[in-house]
Amino acid sequence: MRPRKSRPEREAIVLKLQDVEMAYGAIRAIKGVSLEVRQGEVVAIIGSNGAGKTTLLKGIVGLERVAGGRILIDGKDCTDVPPHKRVALGLALSPEGRGVFADQSVQDNLLLGGYSQRKDRRKVEELVEREFARFPRLKERRQQMAGTLSGGEQQMLAISRALMSEPRLLLLDEPSLGLAPMVVADIFRSIRALRDSGLTIVLVEQMANKALAEADRAYVLETGRVTLQGAGRDLLKHPDVRAAYLGKH
Incomplete structure (x- = not known):
């Protein structure tokens, strides 16, 4: 079991979302999402395909427009700050599909x-x-x-x-997607090493068991809403999470 960070090291909130709304035309993709990420944490966001996970990450880094609510970076309202300036503030995204x-x-x-x-x-x-x-x-x-x-x-x-x-905050979107098990193991070893170096990470991951095992805290996103939140290991044992995402009852 990895050592947990002491409380003082985890007080600073790097990222905070307050009632964030996002839409594609008349379709509301993100519906009043609030969450926070503290310095040095790994925060996982899990959910089924189409839940809005990638859309939310794009909103955080400024690649998609936020229709309502606020995005705060280090307490500063950055909802309308362009993407390149969010990079300067310490955000970086490794996108779904790699995008090399x-x-x-x-x-x-x-x-x-x-x-x-x-x-x-x-x-x-x-x-x-x-x-x-x-x-x-x-x-x-x-x-x-x-x-x-x-x-x-x-x-x-x-x-x-x-x-x-x-970056001070690294957002990883589906890093295991389409990879062989041995390669997935390598990627997660790298994520652990980054976490242990003190980097703050938001992890969107289809392999919920791996994401929750690594996460200090996690949020479950369903049809654009947060339906559950808590410590990663607690959600790993939650009956609803086990039934919906881990194939266990």
Whole structure:
């Protein structure tokens, strides 16, 4: 069992959503969602396909418009702040489907991820080498086109590209999607290492058992609403969660 952070280290609220609403035309995709993420936590968001998990993450980073409510980063209302300024505030997203630049090399993908650091060339080079140390397979393929990588390698690249901006809050959208079990194990080892380094993480994950086992706290999203919340391990034992997402009664 991993050691828990002491209370003082977990007081600061990095991200807070207050009654957030999002819509696609007349369809309300997110309906009054409120949640918070404290410094150093892993917070999981689980739910079935179509529950609104990806939409919510896009709203947090500014890639989709919020129709109501507020998004606060370090207590500052950032609801209408553009995406690039949210990166400067310390947010980074590793998107569902990886979203690598297929016709660019592994190294160029990382350099694009470090665009916000571009004025300090030496620092960018150090960050690239840091990510190659994190995922040695990427170093072996540094000049390979990203579109030719395996699914697991593309996921490693997507995470590393997000980390190039040195975020305080990393949002991971379905990092295990479509990957073989051994690769999934590698990805979750990396998530644990990032958590242990002190990084704050929001994890959207289809494998609810793995997400809840790693999470300090978690939220269950159903048709755009939060229906349950609590400690990750508590929700792992909750009968409704077990029946709906773990195939157990």
